[in-house]
Amino acid sequence: MENKDVILSGKEITKSYGDNTVLQGISLELYAGDFTVIMGASGSGKSTLLYVLSGMDKPSGGKLCYRGQDITNASEKELTKLRAEDFGFVFQRTHLVSSLTLKENICMAGLICGSMSEKEVKEKTDMLILQMHLKKAKDRLPAQVSGGEAQRAAVARAVITKPVLLFADEPTGALNKANTEEVLDLLTMAHTEGQSVLLVTHDRDAALRGNRILYLEDGIIMGELMLEPYLGRKKEREQKLASWLEGFRW
Amino acid sequence: MRKNQILLKEPVLPRTAMLLKATWKKQRESICGIFLLVLVLSLCLFSSLTLYVSGKNSVEAEMDYLGFGDFTIWINGEREGLAEEIEDVSDVEKVIHQPLIYAGYEVNGGYSDNEGQLIVYDGSIPYRFITAEGKELSAPEIAQGTVYISPAMRASFDVETGDTIQFELSRKDGIVSLTVAGYFADGFMGSSMIDMKSFLINGEDYAAMQEVISTAAKVDVLGREGAMLHIFQGLGSSLSALDFQRAIQDGSDVLLYTEFTYKKESILDYMLLLQNILCGFLIAFSVVLFIVCIVVTGHSLSAVVEQDKKDMAVLKTLGMPGKEIRNVYLMLYGGVILTGLILGLSFAEWIAGGLARGMVSSTGMLITVKLPFLLSLLLLMALVLLFAVFLILRTGKILLVAPMETIGGTAGGKQVRTVIRQRFLEWHIALRELSYAKKNYIALFLIAVFLTVFLAVIGRMGTWLGPNGEGLMNAFSVADHDLGVQPFNRDVPMDEIERIIEWYSPVQETYELAMESVTVNGQIYEANILNDTDWFHILRGRVCDGDSVLITDTVANELELSIGDTVRVAANGRTENYQVSGIYQCANGMGSNIGMSLEGYSKIGDITGYIWCYHYILENGNVRDYAMNYLQKHYRGIDVHTNSWSGLDGIVLMMHVLIVIIYLIAAVFIMISVALISGKLLQAETGNMAVYKSMGLSTARLRLSFALRFLAVVMTGAVIGLLVSVVFADGLIGRVFRSFGIGDFHSGFSMMGTFLPLAAIPLLFFLFAWAFSARLKQVSIVTLITENDD
Structure with a gap:
């Protein structure tokens, strides 16, 4: 772990909504090239943690650093730049722009980022459409495609700019098994290609894609499991995760 | 859901009240916006109507009060028994003979184009004496060496109390100087539109002037004696105005002495020329505002129904009749529209009074402003009826909301046809939104067309009039x-x-x-x-x-x-x-x-x-x-x-004031309309906006894109409005002008008249849309996770 670069770190992160404290002084570090999974029961604060870490939501207390730079109180302009260039997001609900076709939704992220020419964005989009099996649906609007197609397009949109860190909040929560596998494959592929991933899920199969699992309960990280040593040994990974989760009465 | 079940167990009245309260809470911004629009419409319409009717009644009453007959003949010289001769004509009821002296005059270095008419004030004709602001004063004794004038001369000659007016009666020692002591309300020559002006003087001054004229050598005489003969047609007379005049000419020698003749209607037209132009335009503008109100209300209702469709569907599944839901919307929208109309109506007299006071130096008298109750009531009822029919038609959609279809959602079969390019991305996003939801922008388009047509018509009038009133000069000369x-x-x-x-x-x-x-x-x-x-x-x-x-x-x-x-x-x-x-x-x-x-x-x-x-x-x-x-x-x-006259400056000034007033009202209307339309659009698009933000599109770029939608739609509407005005404006204005004796109206091209509406309207929409889109700053990406548990 020591030889990995820390890309995002949170120190004593708290988040409260009125009297309700959702995150209770969490400290954690995310490393370059990791596929980190946050697990926990409903209401444990895992999505809140993801949105605070990604700068979408402001923490009530604590400090947040991205690549060594304090972004706790970053301006909207700085955060916009981070979202356009360094961060990618996949939401539980697809959240595609309703007036854009799937292809345009994917393309749009590249166009906004500005690091690629329009031609490059279009080539990359066409490539992702093929990879995501969206050829037939690419020219349809989000309201005209299936949930699986929409979510695959949402993942493609998140990865088109090759973000440093990909945040995924329960991306398979509303999908059937086949679509779930396809979406997880895409996240794994992004990870394999060197992108860091932070996935929030309560699905064991989804969690098995990660190399580092954090367990959250009542806004506190209760445990951490490294699955890296079991790379390539699917059964052992599953057993390890199951027994680890049992410790939290999961 | 539990809340709804509770709601349906309630009896109808409290249940409706509960729903009313909830809908008001949710839609209060739109409802308040519509209230403001209707209030502005009502103020504009009823105050201009009040001023128009009061002006007509006031001047007519003043003419009757001062003894102006069905027509008045200004005669030159004095002919014994002429009035009696006319009075003997069978259809004549009576003739009032009012002697006067015609004389040219100079005041504050300016010479009048027309002769003044010097009249003795002895109380036999009950002139009203007023302040420069139109406030009535008690009748004074006119002192020797002083003169009372129409307040309209303040506008024409910049004359004030204490100034001296020199009347030219004879070339040799025949200039009589009188000091202005105050003002009087001249019901038939007071307006700045009439260059002939009356002057009330002391009887001794009058006699001295007669002496100057009678003793001066014929070649030196400048002033002359004459009279006004106010002729009244008998009540039983069936002659037309034309035949009545012919009968008088045939039955007397009046034609030999006639300087000029004016019918009561002609004098009324002259006296009221300015306020008729002002009121006419404001009433026409009110019609445009009414259309804008209807369009905005229609848009707002459609958006509200769309937004609340799911709630309505849920209520229907629980057994609440569609009619009951509709009544809630009818009560809310109908209520604020009615309140706006009545409130506007109740302030109309006050606003018209202010306008009348501001126009004393043009009208030459203070118009007694009184709300035309019956006419206003009829108009109010007509407006209420129109709004009611419109609301009933528009809320008909509520009855058609099908519960399961709405809750389940529909896929829709929309096609998109615009392209998204990296260059000018904001513009391309704007165009996409427009093509995706064209229906949402029809209201904007219509408002732009109507406002542009009207402002272009005003602009064309301004162009025709010219900076110094050349248009009118040529029309009248x-x-x-x-x-x-x-x-x-x-x-x-x-x-x-x-x-x-x-x-x-x-x-x-x-x-x-x-x-x-x-x-x-x-x-x-x-x-x-x-x-x-x-x-x-x-x-x-x-x-x-x-x-x-x-x-x-x-x-x-x-x-x-x-x-x-x-x-x-x-x-x-x-x-x-x-x-x-x-x-x-x-x-x-x-x-x-x-x-x-x-x-x-x-x-x-x-x-x-x-x-x-x-x-x-x-x-x-x-x-x-x-x-x-x-x-x-x-x-x-x-x-x-x-090629000008002293009242022309008043018309030019009023035209400029009118343009400013109409642009100001238009700006207020545009602001409220944009607030309503943008509010609904942003509410409907919060999700999309948050997604754009999550992709890294800054708030500033999103706002620009949002405002560009307005610019694109309104610019299209404005261009069409301008083309419509090019085709129809001259004919329309020409038709109105014909009633003022101007038979030919052709406005030319001008930057101000043609391009000001084309530039101002889209720019105002764009700027207001930009300003109101500031709420995009508050759109948080967290919106996208609000439905998640954690």
């Missing part, structure tokens, strides 16, 4: 000219005067004009006689010659004449038949005039004496005022004038 000089005696050195004019600017053209009273088929008109008939503004037909005359549209309508007809023209006891060769434009006397050639008039008229006015067209027309001032200052016995 017989023929174009820069300078006119009329000598009143043989001592006037016209050669020298022409050399002076030449010194200011070379003279391009010159011709001569005389204006004499004639009768046409027995009706009194003014004949404009030119020695060069090519100068007449011919609308149709050809210029006149020795055997023909020109008539205006007004005369053609009054006497039911057309080109080719034969008319009987009489003057000085001689009568001759002429053919109507054409229709020409001259709005002077509300168009009650004819055009004749020198050759034609010489058959019936006396062309000796000093009837001719020499008109000059200068190479450099800008120097005309300097030349006029010089000549007025250095020569006596002449009348020098430009």
